[in-house]
Amino acid sequence: MKNRSADSPDRTTKIRTLLNVLGPFLGLAFVIGLFSLSNEVRPYFLTGANFKIILIQTVIVATSALGMTMIIVSGGIDLSAGSMVALTSVASATLLVKGYSPSAAVVLTVLAGGCLGLVNGIAIAGFRMMPFIVTLGMMGIARGTAKWLAGNQTVNPPETPINNIMGLVDPIHLFPLPPGVWITIGLAVLMAVVMRQTIFGRYIFAIGSNESTARLCGIRVRLQKLIIYAVAGSFFGLAGLMQLSRLTQGDPTAAIGLELDIIAAVVIGGASLSGGAGSILGSMIGALIMAVLRNGSNQMGWPTYMQEIIIGVVIILAVGLDRLRQRRNNI
Amino acid sequence: MTPRLRMLGVKKSFGATHALRNVNLDVSPGEVHALIGENGAGKSTLMKILSGAYTPDAGKIELDGREFTSTNPWHARRSGIAMIYQELNLAPHLTVEENILLGDEPATFGWIHRSQRRQMAREALAELRHENIPLSAPVRSRPIAEQQVVEIARALVGKSKILIMDEPTSSLTEVDTKNLFAVIARLRERGVSIIYISHFLEECKQVSDRYTVLRDGESVGTGEMASADLHDIIRLMVGREIKDIYPRTPHRLGKPVLELRAVAGETKPRCVDLLLREGEILGIAGLVGAGRTETLRACFGLDRLRSGSVWVDSREQTHRTPKQRLREGIGLLSENRKEEGLMLNRTLAENLTITRHGPIAKFGVISNRRQNQVTMDWMQRLDVRARGPTQQISELSGGNQQKVAFGRLLHHNARVLLLDEPTRGVDVGSKVQIYQLMGQLAAEGKAIVFVSSYLAELLGVCDTIGVMCRGVLSEIRPVSEWTEHSIISVAIGHTEAQNSR
Ligand SMILES: Nc1ncnc2c1ncn2[C@@H]1O[C@H](COP(=O)(O)OP(=O)(O)OP(=O)(O)O)[C@@H](O)[C@H]1O
């Protein structure tokens, strides 16, 4: 055969994929190493107990990032994630106050998130509006509704098993991890498989990479988008539950600006905001990086404004590195 | 005389792919130099090095006797090297005028002189005999052939010493090609050196003074065009003899599979009647903008129909989505692989298998092993040059990308293939393979609509041909009743030519 590729079957591609996957891990190792440098902080920072806290802090961003990854890979964006987390946490608190059983509250909350996402999806896919604008609107709507529903104050539900999802049972050791962490890990594995190995996942990448081609290839682009936003909404609903579990109350002013952390996590994890690229594993590491950064800066005793500046710089660096990588890959 | 350009021992690899192993190229002032080679031979890579888009791993470049290292496209352009890229490189939302002078705007301290810009754009288009293209229309609203004209016009403004044309005619019609040649002749008189890349060897022969042949990243021959024999050149580039350019596989026409009755779209087409039978290769000729692409799109369900009906297997199936058409076994190959045909940042395997996952997936879960196996099979059958099934499609050479897009229809096992310029950017050897493949498909009873601006191939492989003119499809007649001349006269709307036969 004339295939002169025979001598190096796909090696370069494999190495490159490896590098792409490894990139976020290196970033994680780098930030952990950075905070471990300081002699005063290390004894507190590098402990099982602290990593447990970091993991718990990661969970909300990570769960939401599962949905956000789908959206960003499909070439969209969702700015309403933070508000949806707040609204769903207030909603579930209200349900519990009204006497619903915890399991009913869980199901209804996740469904509520899904419905909010569906509304986004209908506007974006059905009426062909820009995701940026639609979700910007939804950001205000959901936040306002949350405050309305809560009567502009926090909602204090009775003590329920929901609080255990994020409960710190044994604060000294890394294990046992709270159920919320396991739930997130489980869902992440599931979503990673869905994105990489299923036809549904293929279609998400296809739409993000080139929508016209997707249409030409018989993919029902609008239906697919509808599903993407709805499923992502249920992940935000789940994150809202976790938020409730962590605060033990529904706070309509919680999770302000959370969407930016989520988007940052996904982008640090290697997703492209123009769509067609990204991975669940990367987004999860990205979420961890964000949590480690916040936790480390706290331990260092840095004021919040320093944290904000540092996190801003990290996001730009991460995306800059990604561009460099892309440029080398293809012009 | 010192040569205008001399490239010596140029090498370039991408990871494990040696795109250029050892290339030498000499071009004199006022010379048109044809660069010839198969898909993936390294022509575009070599020219991207010259125009500063890539840096070479080794080798020397001299410009007018002085050593030249082009660091970026901007620097190359300042040094008098202009390039028309193989894949259109336009800003889709900007207007025609803005695109033509993009990066070269006449300006003082950043203030653009609009009237002057308009003037310059108009002159560039006039040089190409395309005054009719509206200067203030956004480029994406124009048909791809006009976009190509804009791309060429862009290279004409400014004073270039070397003009690189990477397959400039791949989506031009004969008339536009003639105009382009006239422009080339004028530029040559002004002393501009032109490097001309094309898979149409007759074109190369007609327009160029000398040629260089690349094979697998090496320059394997160079000489005077006038004394060269095309067969020798083909042998040099392919490494074997090609005897029959238009191979015909015997096939028989069967039942009707697709019928269009008085189909009209929003603007184009205006009226198309067409009957396609099993085992038929039906060619559609016509000028660019005549509505050939729109006909295929409307038929495939990508554009809305305003009136008329579409019949599949003698049943009316007029308003259908692309998904339904694919399910009926109809597939479309887009003429615009960059915008519509391919998902450029995804892998070869994904691009090839996206319409049919049956053979590679169970319960919606894809098996990587099966997927790669299937892809490798098609890569072999179509002779796609790539590192492997998981290589990103944008890294493939233009012709190989086209083969993958074609491969998608074959993998889908479509029984009606709507092919819009399927051999665009494909080398001679592979074109013959594609013709052969079309013949085989027809012999298996599949039906093909073959839209092309290259009359020779239409006359060579089709059973029947119809000609489109301003949105209306002429009567479809057997290929034996057509000549290049009669096709052109119908295409430009000389109806008396139709009557006089
Ligand atoms: N960015 C890239 N990364 C990896 N490989 C590349 C890249 N660009 C080109 N190649 C490889 O280099 C080789 C030469 O490609 P090139 O585009 O120069 O071919 P070409 O002669 O222009 O072909 P065509 O006639 O099909 O346009 C091909 O095997 C191609 O796959």
Ligand SMILES: [Mg+2]
């Ligand atoms: Mg090329």
